[in-house]
Amino acid sequence: MPIDMRTRFKNSWNAFFNRSEKEEVRWIQGEVSYGRKPDRNRLRYVNQKSIIAPIYNRIATDVASLTVNHVKLDENKRFKGIIYSDFNECLTLSANLDQTGRAFMQDVVISMLDEGCVAIVPVDTDRDIFTGSFNILSLRVGKIVDWYPSAVKVDLYNERTGRREQIIVPKVSTAIVENPFYEVMNEQNSTLSRLKRKLALIDIVDEKNSSAKLDLIVQLPYVVKGQMKEKQAEKSIRELEDQLANSKYGIGYIDATQRVTQLNRPLESNLLKHVEYLTNMLYGQLGISEAIMNGTADEREMLNYNNRTIEPIISAIVNEMTRKFLTKTARTQGQSIMFFRDPFKLVPVENVAEIADKFTRNEIMTSNEFRQVIGMKPSDDPKADELRNANISEPTEEAVGDMLAEEVPTDEGLEEENLEEAPVDESSEESPVQSGGIALDTPIAELIR
Numbered sequence: 027m028p029i030d031m032r033t034r035f036k037n038s039w040n041a042f043f044n045r046s047e048k049e050e051v052r053w054i055q056g057e058v059s060y061g062r063k064p065d066r067n068r069l070r071y072v073n074q075k076s077i078i079a080p081i082y083n084r085i086a087t088d089v090a091s092l093t094v095n096h097v098k099l100d101e102n103k104r105f106k107g108i109i110y111s112d113f114n115e116c117l118t119l120s121a122n123l124d125q126t127g128r129a130f131m132q133d134v135v136i137s138m139l140d141e142g143c144v145a146i147v148p149v150d151t152d153r154d155i156f157t158g159s160f161n162i163l164s165l166r167v168g169k170i171v172d173w174y175p176s177a178v179k180v181d182l183y184n185e186r187t188g189r190r191e192q193i194i195v196p197k198v199s200t201a202i203v204e205n206p207f208y209e210v211m212n213e214q215n216s217t218l219s220r221l222k223r224k225l226a227l228i229d230i231v232d233e234k235n236s237s238a239k240l241d242l243i244v245q246l247p248y249v250v251k252g253q254m255k256e257k258q259a260e261k262s263i264r265e266l267e268d269q270l271a272n273s274k275y276g277i278g279y280i281d282a283t284q285r286v287t288q289l290n291r292p293l294e295s296n297l298l299k300h301v302e303y304l305t306n307m308l309y310g311q312l313g314i315s316e317a318i319m320n321g322t323a324d325e326r327e328m329l330n331y332n333n334r335t336i337e338p339i340i341s342a343i344v345n346e347m348t349r350k351f352l353t354k355t356a357r358t359q360g361q362s363i364m365f366f367r368d369p370f371k372l373v374p375v376e377n378v379a380e381i382a383d384k385f386t387r388n389e390i391m392t393s394n395e396f397r398q399v400i401g402m403k404p405s406d407d408p409k410a411d412e413l414r415n416a417n418i419s420e421p422t423e424e425a426v427g428d429m430l431a432e433e434v435p436t437d438e439g440l441e442e443e444n445l446e447e448a449p450v451d452e453s454s455e456e457s458p459v460q461s462g463g464i465a466l467d468t469p470i471a472e473l474i475r
Contacts, residue, residue, distance in 0.1 A: 064190070065124045065183040067137045067167060077305070078222065084319060086135035088332075089340050090128045093118070093218045093363045099360040109361065113162045113351065117363075122149065122164040123185045133167045135339060138205050142212030145170050145180045146201035146347065155199040159353045168195075170202070176201065206338040210311045218313060221304040228297050247283035268471075325372050332367070340365050370399050389413040 069079060098106045108114065116122075131221035138144040148155060150163035168180030172257030177196050184191050204212060211218040244266065250259050262284075269278030280286065309315055313334030317323035323331070348363045373381060378400060385391040392411050394404040404410065 060188070063124070065166075065185070067133060067140075067169065069136070069140050077225070078218065080319065081308075081314065082136050082139045084314075085139065085312075085335060085339065086132045088336050089343075090132040092131075092336070092340055092367055094127075094131065094340075094344060094363065094365045097362055097364045099362050101360075105361070105364060111161070116162060116165050119405060120267050122166055123258060130165060130167065131343075134203065134343060138203055138339075138343075139211060142208050143170055143202060143204045144168070145178060145195070146203065146343075147180060147182055147195055148199065148351070149182075149185075153336060154178075155290060159355075160199075162351060178256045194353050199350060201343075201350045203343050206342050207312060210308070217304060217308045221301065221308060224297060224301045228301060231297065243287040244280065245285040245287065247281070294376055328372055368399075387415050387417055389415060 069082070094117045096109045096111050097118065098109050100106045116130075118127045121127050127134065134144060134146060145168045147166050147168050148160070148162045148164070149166050150433050151160040152163065153160040166182055168182035170178050171181050171192055172179040174194070176198070177194050178200065179192055179194050180200075181190055181192050182190075213219065244263065246259055246262065248255065250256055262280075266280065268277050270276050276340065313331050315323065315327055315331075317327055318331050344363050344365050348357070350364070352361055368383070370378070382396050382400075384394060385396060390413075392413055393416075394410045397404055397410075410418075
């Protein structure tokens with residue numbers, strides 16, 4: 027229904043014109059301000075300044091691209107439908123005040139890969155989490171600081187104060203997710219830890235090589251022996267340094283009998299070869315390749331990557347949330363948490379028509395369901411929501427009537443069949459065909475009598 031101009035001008039609001047200084051003061055009074063997003067979990071310095079961060083980000087982005095839902099299962103543990111609860115809204119739409127469902131899942135994976143173990147804490151609930159069952163309204167990712175037998179202390183962002191705080195939460199109502207690749211990525215002497223140390227050594231060597239040093243050797247015209255000659259040589263070097271430092275263009279001079287040799291040969295070491303070896307080993311243990319990192323992987327490589335890397339991580343997250351956030355009664359009633367992968371993301375455009383024909387012909391998907399896959403709006407035709415093979419024409423009403431007529435015999439046919447089966451008494455003189463015990467050729471006068 028269109029809104030008239032009078033109502034529009036009466037109720038309109040503009041962020042710049044309808045400003046209230048009192049409201050702005052009330053929003054920011056007593057609150058802490060930051061120049062960067064304060065709730066974001068930061069990587070460790072060693073991981074943040076190396077090639078490890080792109081690997082974490084690639085895996086976390088691919089895991090967050092999956093759809094996680096609060097679902098209903100049938101008696102055979104098969105997917106039946108989505109439960110549109112507050113918890114499902116946290117997983118799909120808004121996990122908290124600062125993060126969407128996808129950003130929250132990416133935060134979970136990056137923190138888990140970096141720390142080795144991470145806590146998913148229900149912050150806002152309709153009941154006390156220490157008492158029993160509750161409904162989850164918001165979720166946050168926290169880093170575990172201390173471990174206790176039945177609880178953990180987590181470093182969690184408090185959206186009401188704008189600060190990170192350490193609180194103790196019970197294990198029974200907190201999803202604690204451990205990295206499935208802990209031995210490869212987070213152990214003290216794992217492949218990733220060795221790669222970090224090699225990268226740190228390379229950074230040190232690069233800093234030395236890129237420092238403001240000329241690496242020169244000045245050959246003096248006399249033999250440097252004794253304190254007097256050494257002092258004379260040091261004096262010559264200091265004079266040359268002063269000339270180069272104080273000159274506008276870095277120009278200096280030496281004696282004609284002196285000769286300068288520049289060491290322009292870089293320091294050779296096996297660090298780069300070790301880094302390449304450890305990087306290839308890490309890629310192999312994680313199921314990643316260079317093609318996956320730069321986006322040129324084919325369908326076979328992506329299938330191997332999804333099965334060996336993505337599936338263990340998302341399964342660990344989903345299983346732990348099912349165990350901690352759903353009570354035993356809810357699981358008995360068929361509630362669960364499942365993840366779904368779009369199988370058509372890696373399908374080339376030229377194969378879409380063939381796949382659509384096979385899926386609809388074999389009654390796996392309806393036409394409207396496949397139209398949503400390719401981004402088209404559903405059709406209004408009722409047949410587009412039916413699971414049927416469109417290549418087989420349905421029989422018309424006349425054809426159905428003819429088929430029924432052939433199957434059901436008529437009364438005339440039944441009489442003829444009975445007459446043919448009736449026995450004939452050849453010894454009788456009367457006509458074999460009678461009606462009610464009277465011969466058909468009996469005169470009318472006899473019948474009157």
